[in-house]
Amino acid sequence: MLPDEGRYASVAWEMLATGDWLTPTLNGLPFFHKPPLFYWTSGAALALTGHTAFAARAGSLVGAVLGAYALYLFTLRWCGEEKAGRTVPVLLAQPLFFLGAQFANLDTLVAGCITATILCLAHTALCFESNQDYRRSLLLAYLLAALGVLAKGLIGFVLPAMVIFLWLLVRRRWRSLWALISLPGLLLFLLVAAPWFVLMQQRFDGFLHYFFIVQHFQRFASGGFNNVEPFWFYPVALAVCSLPCLFWTKKAFSRSYWRAADGVLPDVRLLMGLTVICIVLFFSLPQSKLIGYIIPAVPALAWLMADLAFEIIQSERARWWWSVSVLASALIGLAVVGALVVKQSYSAKPLSLVLQQQIKPQEPVYMLKEYVYDLPFYARLKQPVKIVEDWQNARQSHRDNWRTELLDAAAFNPVLAKATLLPMESVGISLCQDGGAWLIGRSEMPKDFPFLAQAEQVTASHGQVLWHINAQQAEALGCAKAGSQ
Incomplete structure (x- = not known):
């Protein structure tokens, strides 16, 4: 689909064709709208598996797998096998996530990095609070944040940092906040994320200003770009794209849902809720809005929908209707893919x-x-x-x-x-x-x-x-x- 898929697939192809794996180019000209992780991933897939559209979409598929697997492992560790087993199918059935995993642009790749970083940081904090070893997972979180920066820029660490800070603030876990600050982690982050930016600035004078000031801050603050939408666009779009599973979440408006639970479950519910709220609010601030920007909120929302549904299911009939809801979500995604395959104008x-x-x-x-x-x-x-x-x-x-x-x-x-x-x-x-x-x-x-x-x-x-x-x-x-x- 044009323009996104054609643009990003062609940039990955140009990397492979020219042998220059450092400088992304669009029609041979340096293209610095986004960093290179997607191009590296899809370009490598083109080299390994052949020149196919599937390989060109490899970056998105990697991001989807990363996000889904991180959600599964985190839920398995802190909420048990049953919750993990019923959460991931709900995520995979969501049309936004399903379509994003097959769409050659950067949104799902950075969504996977953001999701994995948030969950890894939360896992580290919960391990610290329960006197378990947390240092390896903390380094992994910094590594994932660096990959997020290489996927789409500053949001790769800004959004996870914002979510985790608010989560710890609401829970009043100040010691956990200090435990997440790591000098070895920061060094690892810089070793992974910084070299490409330094090399590009050395090759192209003005690169850092263009990449960070123009493509980050000016795009975020300015209303002169395309796709201008009202503030409420993302809450409505996310809700519509989450139907019919969203119908089962009425208990989210009950205070008891967020407090009445054993162990760390209330903390996990709060984490998922804050993730959805922070990401939706963050991307609602700019006037320019694209539907793919909101994909980082989908894994947390899928977790909440699965959890809330089983809070109110009281009978086999209710379980049957819940299964129908998940199946309907999956069929919506399949129908969109089918329509695009049939009509390729x-x-x-x-x-x-x-x-x-x-x-x-x-x-x-x-x-x-x-x-x-x-x-x-x-x-x-x-x-x-x-x-x-x-x-x-x-x-x-x-x-x-x-x-x-x-x-x-x-x-x-x-x-x-x-x-x-x-x-x-x-x-x-x-x-x-x-x-x-x-x-x-x-x-x-x-x-x-x-x-x-x-x-x-x-x-x-x-x-x-x-x-x-x-x-x-x-x-x-x-x-x-x-x-x-």
Whole structure:
């Protein structure tokens, strides 16, 4: 699906194709919207298992497995085998979690890291409070937080720190808070998380400002980006996406649920409740909202739904209806996947496969007034494409789109940008110099580029057309004439 899956799969592919596993690139240009853990994971899967969409989604699958397994182990240790066995199926049946595990973007990977970090820190605190060894799990928590930073930036440790701090504050466990502060843990965190950022700053002046100030703080505080939604968007979206299991949680509004229990169960319930509240509130503050951002709240909510349901189930009939609720959640996720498989109008895969079969090694590819994110991945392109657009007007827009992404990336490699981001008036001259090329654009592009009337239309799919101009046709254009067009 575009743009996310095409973008992130192509970045992972470019890492594998170029052999540069340090610098993420989008069409050859340094792409620093996000850190590299997803690209490393999916790129490694592409190298090990072959060039498949499944491998391109490996980063998301790893994040989902990490989050689910951490929830299972934590629940098993502190709440028993029965609760662990009934909690994880509820999580796996949630449409947001199920779909996120199969969607090639960074949300589920960082959600898994955040979930595992929170639970590992909570496990450490509970071990400390019960006079059990906690040092190894504390180091593991710092390691997981570092991976969270490499997955999507500062939220990898900010959200776990916020949740655990409030959890200990409400429980008045000040000694536990001090026990979680570890100099060896901090050193491990820096050894894992910091080197990539240091290396990128050494390679690209201004990287740290762009990554942290622009892509973190300005995006969080500014309302000028896409997907502007009201404050209540995430609570409503999370509730709707958790139906029908959410119907069984009415006891959550009872004070007795949070207090009347044996052992550490009240502490675990409080942890899960605060996790959901903190994550929902945190992501509700910015005006720009995407549904995937809320996935870190899903494991804790799934735990609460499973726990609350069995608090009120009193009969076999009630258990049967609860099973139907979980099954219905799973079927919703399967139905969405099935619909996307049947209708793939969002993908340029058919056109890309034709290009892959027919393109010659030295033939360039042009994209006309649109960057088709998934084409480099499906066509297995190893060289950047040339993108033709009115870049002067594009620079005046602050909307978050492919133009902004490429113009931001161009600042880190202006030489390559000059060769690949072509103004509309220069496309004819460039084609003459290349002596033939492949071009992709919408079916109405001949209105803006008259020379396409002389090109061979190779194939078309979902409103996009693939043209080919051979060396003789390019030469026949005449560079001077083409330049005027």
